Amino acid sequence: VILYDASESGNCYKVRLLCALLGLRLERRAVSVTDRSDRAAILGHLNPALRVPVLILADGRPLAESNAILLFLAEGTPFLPEDRYQRALVAQWLFFEQYQHEPNIAVARFWRHHPDQAGTARERQTRVAAGHAALDAMEAWLTTHRYLVAERHTVADIALYAYTHVAGEGGFDLGRYPAVTAWLDRVRGHDGHIPIDA
Amino acid sequence: VILYDASESGNCYKVRLLCALLGLRLERRAVSVTDRSDRAAILGHLNPALRVPVLILADGRPLAESNAILLFLAEGTPFLPEDRYQRALVAQWLFFEQYQHEPNIAVARFWRHHPDQAGTARERQTRVAAGHAALDAMEAWLTTHRYLVAERHTVADIALYAYTHVAGEGGFDLGRYPAVTAWLDRVRGHDGHIPIDA
DSSP: OEEEEOTTOHHHHHHHHHHHHHTOOOEEEEOOSSOOTTHHHHHTTTOTTOOSOEEEOTTSOEEESHHHHHHHHHTTSTTSOSSHHHHHHHHHHHHHIIIIIIIIIIHHHHHHHOGGGOOOHHHHHHHHHHHHHHHHHHHHHHTSOSSSBTTBOOHHHHHHHHHHTTGGGGTOOGGGOHHHHHHHHHHHTSTTOOOTTO | OEEEEOTTOHHHHHHHHHHHHHTOOOEEEEOOSSOOTTHHHHHTTTOTTOOSOEEEOTTSOEEESHHHHHHHHHTTSTTSOSSHHHHHHHHHHHHHIIIIIIIIIIHHHHHHHOGGGOOOHHHHHHHHHHHHHHHHHHHHHHTSOSSSBTTBOOHHHHHHHHHHTTGGGGTOOGGGOHHHHHHHHHHHTSTTOOOTTO
């Protein structure tokens, strides 16, 4: 199994983390997140959206979108509930992550790491406010839940962990979110957990 | 089954369209998309992200995120493939929709319908360019495929149809996308199809 990968990308880290927890080996192929000029040549036939991660299955078929890859790999494992409603709640958090969390928290972090590609001050302000709203939603939920779904570690936690645990790099103050902070500790305490720079 | 709904929202329309195709009856409860002051009171206990649609199952349990609702309702029907890889490709397009398509095409449309809530000219320019990139990705794929996944009508098509067919209202010229236009005609030609204003 091959992963088209970028080491600093939380989206790619999600896949690396789940594979580590499942004991699956990945062959990583690095793709740049700053120079995108070769994206069409490398990824054009694998993912029409030209984003990483892209997973190449053993039979050569490609699969893109980090959260679709998580759902695919987790099927039949403890990281995806069997129950239909609980699986739907996992999907609910995965879509929340890609719509309200990643575009704000990951982008604010990317802009800090790569100031030459950053948006305007107003654009940053908009992303930071929306990122705080996403963290508020997580904090409200995690105040009364140990994990996002089914009170156990699922791919919903893996997906949200990826950019939440590095939110400080985007200028977010996690000290304001005690329930989120305690949940981050629970997630990273699981056997087989690896850091983003592993 | 109750749907917290907004008539002009493509995200809500996705759920209404799938239910029409499946012959499921919905009781619709209207939520405003412009005055959001009552969101916490109406949706706070149903969806921490405070977005519509939210589906309330017959037993009272809530489910949010339009594409999570589609996956839930489509399970075991012809609108979601049985095959694990094909299901993963459906999820891939659903995440593409929420990350690269909806935030650009739906938001550009919303800003045109509600100029008092619109972003700046530069923000509009960014969304329009990214929306065209999303339509380019669809055009490339649909040039060689009749439907997004498995050559048949699935929830991937329903999700992408919702905002693509009204992209003109956001200022996008669908005349530049002949494969997308032909696919829109195929999707709306299915028995049980309903329009967004039904």
